[in-house]
Amino acid sequence: MAAPMNEVTNRKVADLTVSPRTLSGAQLIWEALVREGVEVVFGYPGGAIMPAYDAMIQYPIRHVLVRHEQGAAHMAEGYARASGEVGVAVATSGPGATNLVTGIANAMMDSIPIVCITGQVSSAMIGSDAFQEVDITGVTLPITKHNLLVTQPEEIAPAIRQAFYIARSGRPGPVVVDITKDAQQKTCDYVPDNDPVRLPGYRPEYHVAAREIEQAAEMIAAAKRPIIFCGHGVIKSSSTEQLLDLVGRTNIPVAATLLGLGGFPASHPRALGMMGMHGEAWVNQAIQEADLIIAIGMRFDDRVTGNLKTYAPQAKKIHIELDPAEVNKNVKVDLPLVGNAREILGQLIPRVKAPDVKDWIAHIEDLKGESAVLEIQHMPDNGRLFAAHVMHDLWRLTEGKSLIVTDVGQHQMWEAQYYKHDHPKKLITSGGLGTMGFALPAAIGAKFACPDDDVWVVVGDGGFQMTACELATAAQEGIKVNIAIINNGYLGMVRQWQQFFFGGRYVATPMKSPDFVKLAEAHGLKGLRVTERAGVEAAVKAARDSEETCIIDFRVEQEDSVYPMVPAGADLHAMIRRPGHASVEPEPSEASTNHNPIFETGKDE
Amino acid sequence: MTVTIEDSQKLRTFVAYVEDKPGVLNRIASLFRRREYNIVSLNVGRTHEDGVSRMTFQVAADADTSRRIEANLYKLVNVLSVEDITDKQAVIRDLALIKVRVGPERRTEVLQLCQVFRARAVDVAPDTLTVEITGQQGKITGLVAALEPFGILEMVQSGTVAITRGEEGDAARSAKQSNVRGISAA
Numbered sequence: 001m002a003a004p005m006n007e008v009t010n011r012k013v014a015d016l017t018v019s020p021r022t023l024s025g026a027q028l029i030w031e032a033l034v035r036e037g038v039e040v041v042f043g044y045p046g047g048a049i050m051p052a053y054d055a056m057i058q059y060p061i062r063h064v065l066v067r068h069e070q071g072a073a074h075m076a077e078g079y080a081r082a083s084g085e086v087g088v089a090v091a092t093s094g095p096g097a098t099n100l101v102t103g104i105a106n107a108m109m110d111s112i113p114i115v116c117i118t119g120q121v122s123s124a125m126i127g128s129d130a131f132q133e134v135d136i137t138g139v140t141l142p143i144t145k146h147n148l149l150v151t152q153p154e155e156i157a158p159a160i161r162q163a164f165y166i167a168r169s170g171r172p173g174p175v176v177v178d179i180t181k182d183a184q185q186k187t188c189d190y191v192p193d194n195d196p197v198r199l200p201g202y203r204p205e206y207h208v209a210a211r212e213i214e215q216a217a218e219m220i221a222a223a224k225r226p227i228i229f230c231g232h233g234v235i236k237s238s239s240t241e242q243l244l245d246l247v248g249r250t251n252i253p254v255a256a257t258l259l260g261l262g263g264f265p266a267s268h269p270r271a272l273g274m275m276g277m278h279g280e281a282w283v284n285q286a287i288q289e290a291d292l293i294i295a296i297g298m299r300f301d302d303r304v305t306g307n308l309k310t311y312a313p314q315a316k317k318i319h320i321e322l323d324p325a326e327v328n329k330n331v332k333v334d335l336p337l338v339g340n341a342r343e344i345l346g347q348l349i350p351r352v353k354a355p356d357v358k359d360w361i362a363h364i365e366d367l368k369g370e371s372a373v374l375e376i377q378h379m380p381d382n383g384r385l386f387a388a389h390v391m392h393d394l395w396r397l398t399e400g401k402s403l404i405v406t407d408v409g410q411h412q413m414w415e416a417q418y419y420k421h422d423h424p425k426k427l428i429t430s431g432g433l434g435t436m437g438f439a440l441p442a443a444i445g446a447k448f449a450c451p452d453d454d455v456w457v458v459v460g461d462g463g464f465q466m467t468a469c470e471l472a473t474a475a476q477e478g479i480k481v482n483i484a485i486i487n488n489g490y491l492g493m494v495r496q497w498q499q500f501f502f503g504g505r506y507v508a509t510p511m512k513s514p515d516f517v518k519l520a521e522a523h524g525l526k527g528l529r530v531t532e533r534a535g536v537e538a539a540v541k542a543a544r545d546s547e548e549t550c551i552i553d554f555r556v557e558q559e560d561s562v563y564p565m566v567p568a569g570a571d572l573h574a575m576i577r578r579p580g581h582a583s584v585e586p587e588p589s590e591a592s593t594n595h596n597p598i599f600e601t602g603k604d605e
Numbered sequence: 606m607t608v609t610i611e612d613s614q615k616l617r618t619f620v621a622y623v624e625d626k627p628g629v630l631n632r633i634a635s636l637f638r639r640r641e642y643n644i645v646s647l648n649v650g651r652t653h654e655d656g657v658s659r660m661t662f663q664v665a666a667d668a669d670t671s672r673r674i675e676a677n678l679y680k681l682v683n684v685l686s687v688e689d690i691t692d693k694q695a696v697i698r699d700l701a702l703i704k705v706r707v708g709p710e711r712r713t714e715v716l717q718l719c720q721v722f723r724a725r726a727v728d729v730a731p732d733t734l735t736v737e738i739t740g741q742q743g744k745i746t747g748l749v750a751a752l753e754p755f756g757i758l759e760m761v762q763s764g765t766v767a768i769t770r771g772e773e774g775d776a777a778r779s780a781k782q783s784n785v786r787g788i789s790a791a
Contacts, residue, residue, distance in 0.1 A: 141632060142639050146682045149628075166682060200783040201624060201685040325676035328669055 020191045025153035025184040026055035029117060032160035034059055035192065038088050040448050041117075042066055042075035046092025047132060049119030051184035064448070064477055067469035069096050071441035073103020074467070076114040078405060078445030080107075081428045082453075084238075086167050087114045087445060093121055094132030097178070098139065102435055104174045105143040109432025110259060111236065113172035115163045122182040123151040136178050145173030151180045153188040165197040170204020171323045172236065206324065206339040213347045215335055216294075216318050220250060221353040223292035225360045227315075228254045229275070232431070233297015233322060233341045234263035235424040242345035243296070244268070250354045253364055255283045257298045258412075259431040262421035266400075272364070276304040277566045278413040281575055282367035284566065288573045289363075290315045297321065297341045300330040301432065306572040320344050385532050387411060387486045387556045391418035393536040394456065394484065398544075403453040405429070405446055407439035407463035409493040411486035413562040415458045426453075437466030443481045444474055454482070454544060461487040461513045468519070474549045475523045482543040483551040485516055488558045496561040500576065516553040526550040616645060617671045618697060618767050621660040621678060622685040622780030625651060629683045633660070636681065642666065642674055646699075648764030657685065657780065661766045685783050688776035693769050700763040701745045702727070704735045706756035715755060722748040733758060 023031060029052050033041070040062040045053045056063060066072040069091045076087030091100050097118040107114045121130040137147045146166045148159045156179060163175040220226060234243055240263055247254060247270050254264045255275040264271055273280045275287060284306075287293070293315045298304070305311045308330060317333040319326075320341050327336040337344050391414050394402075400420050406412040406429040421427050428446055430438040439459040447455045464485050474481060486492075495509040520527030526546045530539045530553070543550035563578035623629050630649055637644050645663040652659045664674060671689055678687045707715050708731065715734055716726060724738035738748050742765070749757065768774070 137628070138631070141628075141635050145680075199682055202682045203679070203783070323676075323680070325673050325680060327673075327676070329673060332669075 020189040022187050023190045024055060024187045025156050026051040028153060028156040028190060030056055030059035030061060032157040033088060036164045040064060041088040041090050042072040042445060043090030044069050044072060044096060046096045048093035048121055048181045066473050069099035070102050071467055071470045073100045074438050074441035075445030077103060077107050077112045078428055078442030079449045080112050080114055082425055082446035083449035086164050089114060089116045092119045094134045097134055097136040104140055106430055106433040106435045107174040108143045111172050113167035114174045115167050116176045118176060118178045120178045120180045123180045136176060140176050144176050147176035149178045151183050153183050153186045156183060161197055208337045208339045208344050212337055213351055216337060216348055217351040219292060219316060219318060221355055223355045225290045226252045226292040226355055227286055227290040228252050229293060229295040229298050230254050230256045230260040230264040231296055231298025232259035234260055237341040239342040239345055240424050242342055245349050246345055249352055251357050257304055258416055260298060261416060262424045262427050265422040266420035267422050274416050278562050281564050282364060284572045285367050286364050287312050293317045295319050299326045305331060306566045306570050310571040383532050385556050386560055387414045388418055389533045390536055390554050391415050394540060395419040397537060397540045398454060403446055403450055403455045405439045405443035405457050407459040408434045408436045409460045409463060410562050411458055411460045436463035439463060440467050441470045444470060444479050447479050447481055457481055457483040459485055460492060461485055462491045462511055471523045475525055480549050485551060485553050486556055487553050488556050490558060516551050520551040529553045531555045614665050614667050616663055617666050617689060617691040618663050619687060619689050620767060620774060620776045621687045622776055623658050623660060624683040625656050625658045626683055632681050636677055640677060646764040648766050663765055686776040686779035688774060690767060690769050695767050695769045697741055697765060697767040698739050699742055699745055699765050700739045701760060702735060702737055703752060703760045704733055704758040705752050706758050707734045708732050718751050724748055
């Protein structure tokens with residue numbers, strides 16, 4: 001039996017007036033949003049959504065005028081990721097709606113609850129290729145959890161309630177509500193509905209049987225080399241406390257996915273760090289040697305597994321996962337536990353018996369001894385500025401307490417490696433879709449969710465320029481975030497792949513950028529430049545002390561690469577190490593004998 | 606429990622109840638396309654209950670993929686219930702209409718052939734004969750082969766439809782529960 005839905009659906013619903021009122025569809029949009037607890041929306045007006053905008057001023061809603069609708073979607077995501085609530089973006093029909101698409105796809109891949117309200121041409125004109133008409137429910141069908149086209153004012157409030165319920169329940173995701181202009185203009189009688197949302201075909205709750213929990217406990221007790229994976233689901237289900245309890249009882253080491261960073265404190269003695277393509281060497285080695293994987297809230301993405309044929313060959317796998325469609329998708333598991341991670345961990349913890357992991361822990365400590373990652377942050381200051389220095393110093397100077405929003409590329413991996421996150425929801429990054437341009441707008445959204453947090457955008461020179469227009473949004477809204485541009489004059493991650501896999505031909509990766517200090521100043525914001533490590537500390541402090549948004553243009557080593565690296569599709573233990581490091585040649589496995597990771601290009605995934 | 610994965614691809618038959626709303630078929634087709642599920646046949650039609658459609662579809666998939674097809678379908682908000690009936694006793698039928706080029710002189714011959722296949726003539730014209738046949742795909746293929754020498758002018762087939770033998774099927778029961786009680790356990 002599914003759990004009662006009242007708790008989820010009626011959260012933050014304000015007190016209601018019960019007598020029917022005659023409202024326009026436009027008013028109903030805001031009426032419904034306010035009842036869902038929405039206080040801020042990110043949007044951009046236009047013809048088909050103008051009635052809604054006209055009605056907005058009657059409601060206690062803060063509207064953030066973005067500079068491009070992609071920014072609105074990312075801001076809604078940033079808000080949702082930082083707060084755990086649903087983020088809202090508003091756009092007009094046609095190009096307004098299609099500009100949201102990248103953000104919607106990003107939210108879909110990372111299971112982020114956002115609701116996008118789009119205007120649509122009047123219902124009589126649908127299908128006529130009217131001005132600014134786009135079939136946005138058709139366009140977003142494969143990249144939304146659900147979407148709805150609303151053509152009658154009576155349908156608006158129920159559609160928005162459904163959208164919020166679907167977006168936040170089960171495995172969260174984006175929902176688009178497309179509302180025709182005439183539905184916004186017409187009026188209808190409105191009585192607020194307080195009953196739980198009922199959708200006959202939607203049953204997002206799953207529960208695990210007691211015997212499956214028993215079986216998991218037995219597998220854990222019998223393990224000699226167990227490892228826990230902390231995925232995004234740990235953060236989304238607020239299971240950090242349970243995970244700490246489980247590790248406290250069992251002493252099992254914990255590796256994190258990129259989106260799972262912070263779900264388990266990085267400073268915990270059993271925390272290993274990030275796994276996968278740019279995971280630390282010892283983490284990937286430990287995975288390959290493990291005899292039991294307890295994967296929590298993660299989906300065995302290809303960036304995590306490398307070559308599936310040689311992935312964790314000795315390990316039995318327990319997969320704690322909310323979405324049954326993820327079970328056995330990439331990696332065949334021995335015991336799927338489908339349901340909410342916190343609930344499952346809560347059931348498992350009282351039954352679990354500690355395995356004997358003393359030798360295993362000692363072995364992992366040995367592996368750590370020859371880490372490739374650790375050395376650069378302790379490299380003496382020779383006047384040059386490495387991105388790793390910036391990340392390490394930023395972590396030190398902010399005491400690891402800042403809310404960091406990263407973009408996509410080298411800087412994202414360096415941040416993941418060197419900024420140690422001890423708290424959930426303090427790292428926001430585009431994982432599954434890998435969307436450049438995500439960071440700045442997402443950080444603005446996150447700042448609205450956590451106004452007291454010290455928010456840092458960590459972004460490359462390329463990704464920053466994709467959505468740099470949102471600087472004007474930050475300036476207009478008086479939003480203060482700190483922006484660390486890791487500026488190496490290249491599309492760095494692509495350049496790195498060109499160096500490793502494409503014969504060093506730097507095609508379309510050198511990048512000339514504007515003067516970021518002047519760009520900040522042009523927006524009435526603060527801009528600083530740092531070219532050597534000695535300048536990092538003063539700049540970070542100056543940025544934090546600044547009243548307004550501050551950009552720091554960190555001019556880092558131009559051709560530095562992210563190490564270690566498991567090439568796409570290569571064996572997880574076949575890592576490219578930082579040059580000069582005493583490379584440990586892995587035992588070639590049967591599947592990898594005809595596979596040279598350094599020169600692999602054909603099967604890039 | 607160790608999951609055993611059958612590697613062999615085989616034709617699997619599913620029954621699904623869906624809400625009769627615009628765009629639902631599009632959502633399902635889009636899912637199959639996006640996940641590269643290899644669809645062999647798909648049929649949708651109304652049921653005796655208002656607002657509820659029933660689908661039958663056949664997919665070439667191994668058992669593991671078929672479990673994920675089911676799970677992915679359940680993620681669609683408008684899908685009420687799904688059942689893989691591949692390994693159940695079921696009546697599985699296709700319907701075909703076949704128009705054959707045949708004049709009066711050989712008409713009897715064709716009609717006799719049809720009798721063997723339990724097909725029946727539904728339209729007769731001076732130079733053509735249209736035959737209706739229902740049955741499993743193999744039977745239809747057999748009739749087509751038999752009629753080919755006469756000259757087939759046109760042919761149309763419905764998608765496969767299926768219903769389990771005996772008691773009410775799981776998908777039907779589950780769809781009813783979700784309809785009556787709103788949100789309920791799977």
